[in-house]
Amino acid sequence: MNTLITSLLVLAGLLVGVYAIAVLQQLLLLGPRQVGAAFQLPIAQALLLLHQEDVLPAGADFFLFRSAPFIALSVVALTALVLPLGPRLIGFDPSIGLFYFIVLLSPFVVAMMNAGWSQNAKVGLFATFRAAAYLISYEVPFGFAAIGPVMAAQSLSTERIVQSQAGLWYVVWQPLGLLIYLFAALFVTFRHPFDSAMAGSELEGGVFAEYSGPRLLLFKVALDALFLLLMGMGVVLFFGGWQGPFLPAPLWFVLKTFALAALVLWATRFVPRLRPDQILSLSWKILLPASLLNITLVGILTLLLTGGNP
Amino acid sequence: MTGNVEKVTTPRRGWFVQLTQQPRPYFALDGGSGAHLFAALSQQSPHARQVYTPRHADLLVIAEPVSQKLVPALQETARTLARPARVLLIGAPEGRRDHFSGLDIAAIENLFPDAHRVAAITAQAVLEAVLNAEQWPKLLLPQQAEPEPILIQIPHRQEQEIATELVVLSLGPLQPLTAGPLRLFLICDGEQVLSAQVEAGYAHRGIAAAMQQTDWQHALVLARHLDPLAPVASQLAYVQAIEYLQHWQPPEPVANLREAAVAFERAQNHLWWLLRFAQLLADTSLTDRAYDLASTLAEHVASLWRQSPSQWISPQQMIATSIVNDISASTLRQIASRLDALKSAVARNRLLALRTRDIGTLATVRLKEAGVSGPVLQASEQGAGDVQARLLVRLEAASLDVQSASEMLESKERTMAHAANWNVPTGEAHATVEGPRGTIGIHIASSGGEKPVNVQWQRPSAMLLPLLPEILGGQLLADAEVIVASLGLAMAEADG
Numbered sequence: 001m002n003t004l005i006t007s008l009l010v011l012a013g014l015l016v017g018v019y020a021i022a023v024l025q026q027l028l029l030l031g032p033r034q035v036g037a038a039f040q041l042p043i044a045q046a047l048l049l050l051h052q053e054d055v056l057p058a059g060a061d062f063f064l065f066r067s068a069p070f071i072a073l074s075v076v077a078l079t080a081l082v083l084p085l086g087p088r089l090i091g092f093d094p095s096i097g098l099f100y101f102i103v104l105l106s107p108f109v110v111a112m113m114n115a116g117w118s119q120n121a122k123v124g125l126f127a128t129f130r131a132a133a134y135l136i137s138y139e140v141p142f143g144f145a146a147i148g149p150v151m152a153a154q155s156l157s158t159e160r161i162v163q164s165q166a167g168l169w170y171v172v173w174q175p176l177g178l179l180i181y182l183f184a185a186l187f188v189t190f191r192h193p194f195d196s197a198m199a200g201s202e203l204e205g206g207v208f209a210e211y212s213g214p215r216l217l218l219f220k221v222a223l224d225a226l227f228l229l230l231m232g233m234g235v236v237l238f239f240g241g242w243q244g245p246f247l248p249a250p251l252w253f254v255l256k257t258f259a260l261a262a263l264v265l266w267a268t269r270f271v272p273r274l275r276p277d278q279i280l281s282l283s284w285k286i287l288l289p290a291s292l293l294n295i296t297l298v299g300i301l302t303l304l305l306t307g308g309n310p
Numbered sequence: 311m312t313g314n315v316e317k318v319t320t321p322r323r324g325w326f327v328q329l330t331q332q333p334r335p336y337f338a339l340d341g342g343s344g345a346h347l348f349a350a351l352s353q354q355s356p357h358a359r360q361v362y363t364p365r366h367a368d369l370l371v372i373a374e375p376v377s378q379k380l381v382p383a384l385q386e387t388a389r390t391l392a393r394p395a396r397v398l399l400i401g402a403p404e405g406r407r408d409h410f411s412g413l414d415i416a417a418i419e420n421l422f423p424d425a426h427r428v429a430a431i432t433a434q435a436v437l438e439a440v441l442n443a444e445q446w447p448k449l450l451l452p453q454q455a456e457p458e459p460i461l462i463q464i465p466h467r468q469e470q471e472i473a474t475e476l477v478v479l480s481l482g483p484l485q486p487l488t489a490g491p492l493r494l495f496l497i498c499d500g501e502q503v504l505s506a507q508v509e510a511g512y513a514h515r516g517i518a519a520a521m522q523q524t525d526w527q528h529a530l531v532l533a534r535h536l537d538p539l540a541p542v543a544s545q546l547a548y549v550q551a552i553e554y555l556q557h558w559q560p561p562e563p564v565a566n567l568r569e570a571a572v573a574f575e576r577a578q579n580h581l582w583w584l585l586r587f588a589q590l591l592a593d594t595s596l597t598d599r600a601y602d603l604a605s606t607l608a609e610h611v612a613s614l615w616r617q618s619p620s621q622w623i624s625p626q627q628m629i630a631t632s633i634v635n636d637i638s639a640s641t642l643r644q645i646a647s648r649l650d651a652l653k654s655a656v657a658r659n660r661l662l663a664l665r666t667r668d669i670g671t672l673a674t675v676r677l678k679e680a681g682v683s684g685p686v687l688q689a690s691e692q693g694a695g696d697v698q699a700r701l702l703v704r705l706e707a708a709s710l711d712v713q714s715a716s717e718m719l720e721s722k723e724r725t726m727a728h729a730a731n732w733n734v735p736t737g738e739a740h741a742t743v744e745g746p747r748g749t750i751g752i753h754i755a756s757s758g759g760e761k762p763v764n765v766q767w768q769r770p771s772a773m774l775l776p777l778l779p780e781i782l783g784g785q786l787l788a789d790a791e792v793i794v795a796s797l798g799l800a801m802a803e804a805d806g
Contacts, residue, residue: 037357038356041333041357044357048335048368052392123479199592205363210365211366270594272664272665275664
C-alpha cells in the first residue's frame with residue numbers, strides 16, 4: 001500500500017513538474033507579455049494530442065513502436081524515486097542512489113532508439129543511429145562529472161551528498177563539474193542544441209517522425225520530466241539540494257531546480273542546432289578530457305579542504 | 311514527407327472538451343509563392359505552430375498556385391496527416407483567377423472539396439483562419455496518388471574494407487530549405503552525402519508559354535507571377551523590355567521610383583530569407599531579430615506607397631511623385647543601422663560560425679561559368695564563398711538597399727502623369743533587372759501585333775540548380791540542408 005501511494009505521488013509530482021517546465025519554456029519563448037498564453041498553451045496542446053489519432057504506420061514493429069513511449073516514461077518515473085526533496089523526503093533511498101540514477105538513464109535513450117527503429121522509415125533509422133551515438137558519448141562525461149560530488153561526500157547516496165554540502169555547495173569548488181554535467185544533461189534529454197536526433201527539418205522529426213496523438217504526448221512528457229529530473233539532480237549534486245534558510249526544504253529544492261532549468265533553457269536560445277559530428281567531438285575531445293581534469297582537481301581539493309574526512 | 315505513408319489504424323473520435331483557443335500545429339505546403347507568408351505566419355502567434363512532419367500536424371495549409379507535378383506529393387501529405395485534420399487553401403478562388411488561364415496549375419478545390427479558403431494573403435488574415443479551424447469540415451481521406459517513378463543513379467565506388475550500404479534519403483518535394491517545392495535525393499553513406507540528384511519542376515507553371523498566348527497587357531500580370539516572391543523585379547524587367555522596343559527612356563524621377571521599389575523588394579526578400587534560415591538552424595535569438603526586422607520593414611514599405619508598385623509600373627506610364635506617402639527617412643535609416651548591427655553581430659557570432667563557416671564553398675570561376683549572379687556570386691567574389699559569406703552578403707545588401715531606396719525617394723521632382731502605352735512595335739529586346747536572387751532577364755520578340763511572339767526568361771535560381779549535386783557531394787547530411795538553404799532558391803522562379 002505504501003509503495004502504491006509513493007508511486008502515485010511521484011507520478012503526480014512529475015506531471016506537475018512537467019507542466020511547470022512547459023510553462024517555463026513558453027515564458028522564455030513568448031516573453032513577459034503573453035503570460036496567460038504561456039500557462040494555457042501546455043494544457044491545450046496536451047488536450048489536442050489526446051484528441052488526435054494514434055497512428056500506427058504500416059510495417060512498423062508493433063511491439064517496439066507501441067511500447068517505446070511507455071518505456072521512456074516508466075524509466076523517468078523510476079529515476080524520480082531517488083531524488084531527495086527534503087530530509088527523509090525521498091521515494092527510495094538506496095546507498096547507491098546516484099549510481100541507480102545514472103544506470104536508469106540508458107534505457108531512456110534505448111526507448112528513443114526503439115521509437116526511431118520501429119517506424120519502418122529511413123528518417124527514423126538515421127535518427128536511431130544518431131541517438132545511439134549520443135548514448136555512448138554522454139555517459140562517460142556524465143558519470144565522471146557526477147563522480148566529483150561523490151568523491152567529496154564519499155557516498156553514492158543522494159541524501160548523504162546533500163547533507164555533506166551543509167557548509168559549502170560543491171558548485172563553488174567544482175564549477176567545471178557542473179558545466180560538464182549540464183552539457184551531458186542536455187545530451188541525454190535530446191534538448192536543443194543537441195536535438196539533431198529529433199531535428200525539425202533535416203530528419204522531419206527524427207525518432208518522433210511517425211508518432212502522433214497520445215503516444216507523442218507521452219514522449220514529450222517523458223522528455224520534459226527527464227530534463228526536470230536532471231536539473232533536480234544537478235541541484236542535489238552541486239547546489240546543496242534542499243538546504244537553505246527560512247523556507248521549508250522542499251520549496252528550496254523546487255526553487256533551485258527551476259532556477260537552474262530557466263538558466264539552462266535561456267542559455268540555449270543563443271545557439272544554433274549542432275551537427276551530430278560536432279556533438280560527438282564536443283563530447284569526446286572536450287568534455288571527456290575536461291571531466292578527467294575535473295576528477296584530478298576535485299581529488300586534490302578534497303584532500304586539501306577536508307583532509308580526506310568529509 | 312515521411313518515408314512511410316500507409317497506416318493501419320482508424321481515426322479516433324474526439325472526446326475532450328474544446329478549449330477556447332486551441333493550438334494549431336500546421337504543416338505548410340508551399341506551391342512556390344508562399345515562402346514569405348509562411349515565414350511571417352510561423353512567428354505570428356504561439357497558438358499556430360509550424361511542424362515539419364504531417365504526422366504532428368492537424369492542419370494542412372496550402373499556398374496556391376500548385377502545379378500539376380506537385381499533386382501526388384500533396385495527396386500523400388494529406389494522407390499522412392493524423393486525423394482529425396483540416397485543409398486551408400490560400401489564394402483566389404477558381405472563378406476569380408482569370409490571369410492564371412493557360413498556366414499549368416492544378417485545381418485544388420477538386421482534390422479537397424471540403425477545404426476552407428482564404429483569399430487574402432496577409433499573415434494576419436491567414437492566422438485568423440488558422441485559429442478558427444475547428445468550425446470547418448474534417449478532411450476525408452483523399453484518393454491514392456500514383457507518383458511518377460524516378461530513377462536514381464547510385465554512384466560506383468571502390469571496395470572498402472568495411473562494407474557499408476548506401477541509403478537514398480529523399481528530401482522533399484516539400485521541405486523548408488527552398489522557397490517552394492524541390493525534391494532532393496541524397497545518396498548517403500551514413501551521415502555523409504556521397505552524391506545528390508535533383509528533381510525540379512514541381513513549381514512549373516509555364517509562365518513564358520502563357521505569356522505568348524495572351525495580349526501585352528495581360529502578359530504583365532503573368533510576368534509578375536514569374537517570381538511571386540519578387541513580383542516587382544520581374545514586372546519591371548518586362549516593362550523595360552517593352553520600353554526598349556518603343557524607344558522610350560523613363561525620366562529620372564520615374565526611374566528612381568522604380569529602382570526604389572525594386573530595392574525595397576530585394577531587402578524584404580533578404581530578410582524573409584534570413585528568418586527562414588535562422589528557423590532552420592533553430593537559433594531562437596537570431597530568429598527573433600530577423601522576424602522583428604523583416605516585419606518592421608514590410609509594414610513600413612506597405613505604408614509607403616499610396617498605390618502599390620504593381621499598379622504603376624507599366625510601359626511609358628508616368629506617375630506623379632505624390633504616390634509616395636511622406637516617408638519617415640529616420641525610420642528607414644534606423645532599420646538600415648539595425649541591419650548593420652545585426653550583420654556585425656552575425657559576423658562575430660562564433661556559435662553560428664560553427665554551422666556556417668567553411669561549408670558549401672563555391673568558386674567564383676565556377677559560378678561565372680554557370681551564369682550565376684546576385685548574392686551567391688557576390689559572396690564568392692567578396693568573401694570566402696561559404697554559407698557564412700552568403701549570409702553576411704545578404705545582410706549587407708539589405709542594409710544598402712534600404713539606404714539607397716530611402717535616398718531615392720527623398721528627391722521630390724515632379725513629373726507629369728500620363729497613362730501606359732501598350733503599342734509595341736516590331737523588334738526584339740532584352741532587359742535585365744537586379745532581383746533579390748540575381749539578375750532577372752527577359753527577351754521578348756514582337757511582330758507589331760497584339761501578342762508577344764516570343765518570350766524567354768533568364769531565371770537566376772535556375773542557374774544554381776545544376777550546381778547542387780556537385781556542391782552537396784561529400785558534405786555531411788546536416789550540412790547539406792544548411793547549404794541548400796543558404797543558396798536562397800526560389801523554386802517558382804527557377805521552374806518558370
